[in-house]
Amino acid sequence: MEDVEPHIIEAVELKDSSDPLRVVKDVAAGTCGGIAQVLVGQPFDTTKVRLQSAPPGTYTGALDVVQKLIRTEGPFAFYKGTLTPLVGVGACVSVQFGVFEGMKRFYQRQNISTGSSDGLTYTQYYVAGSMAGLANSILACPIEHIRIRLQTQTAASPKQFSGPMDVIRKITHSSGIAGIFRGITPTLIREGHGMGVYFLTYEYLVNRDMAKNNIARTDIPGWRLCVYGGCAGYGVWLSAYPFDVIKSKMQTDSIDPKTRQFSSTIDCARKILQTSGINGFFRGFLPTILRAAPVNASTFYAFELAMRAIG
Template identity: 65%
Template structure:
């Protein structure tokens, strides 16, 4: 085996052929996605209700929690969980699968260029994550739209009887485009957000391996959790306002004639007019509280699955 091949194999932590590696990346990403949903759904429900509620309905995150527990019980936090459990598993598998593919591609380019240090640069980590986010955004947008509609319904009888009924009513209200409402801000959030997400995690892993002279598989679990938490902060601190716009668009009226926002830009203008800069950070507290445990679980589950599959 040549030195270049040894370097590439070391970076990937595997000698598998390409197709086998992709399958393992996707399966491990699915494990990470399931861990993400189960650990993060209560935080996400709280965030979405704060983001999309009429002005004055809630005084803050704790008020949402108190009212939800009083009116709907603990199960209310897990409204709409089936859709993200299936969908987010698929989304995260795409994120990690594309990110790992892009990392291999950049590693190959670095080797072909004859670079003395073939390890990926910060820019390459960011571009790998951004590509993963954009690829995932087309699937994440309708999945999140359905989840948000289900999470925010509080009236009785319920407007939607489940994910399928929700899709039907969205289609009747605005056609196929209605299902993908909020796609553009989702792509922006996913592209930049995932770029920062994977950049933060991979940079910390790279530094750990270099500082301690160990392989990736030797990094202890508690440090992987710490790096995953940092990745979550890196993402949300840099892309949260666009997520607020997305949530506003996806909780707007179904019928085009009744919608409050004509576009993402129109939504941003109205948020600023009504609440100023603070309006772009509604629900930020539960999101940041969620970021550490959820992304720690996501990356830990992914890395453990990769190690288990070899």
């Protein structure tokens, strides 16, 4: 892709580089985005995880999951395990946005020091997003692991975990601290590539809007920010979804290493392919793609509003 023209990079972004509270502001705004993401996305995520992790034939599709969950466990079951992501995803998204905004400023300074424009190339946007995703993976992997263990408990089976701390206690007792990070490899791939596409898509659309309409970032209407955030959500899942399936399979495997189905990321991918074919890597895709637009629209909208409010 072509470089971003210098005139569409806001002057305020360069001044922000000297703000001693800039990182704190980025993280705070990211936390707002993360909270919005969890509240909007948790029902979709619970549906997705049930589809991804259940044995073949358990559900006929996303609607079947929703109907059975409401009938057997009640509507509040969609928010099982919400406490962990509400705290954790807020932290994850704050890391994502904090690292991404920091990388943008790094590239701006680098471009200026080498005599080129202060605009970022789209390659730089992708790398900045990838760095944000990789940094986030260290938090996202254990948080999602704990959440998935709670989400996949059903009323029809004996309750294995009483809450997030019980999940942590039982996993570490069985597998040590490393057990909490089960699925870290597919998480790193999903986040590294997926977040690169995610932020690249959003920034491309925002920059295009500013250039086309000759307006500042803060003048973009909220509804258009929501559209751009939704498109970013589609971008990440269309580019990285199979790795999310592999991660979910590994994180819903037995907590006892002796009785696990999957010995590694490659072994998990091979067995999914053997038992379900290519379609197995896209189980739960429908609720995920339906979730992508509202969840990421709310994430970016909350982030941008918070940034405008705190400066």
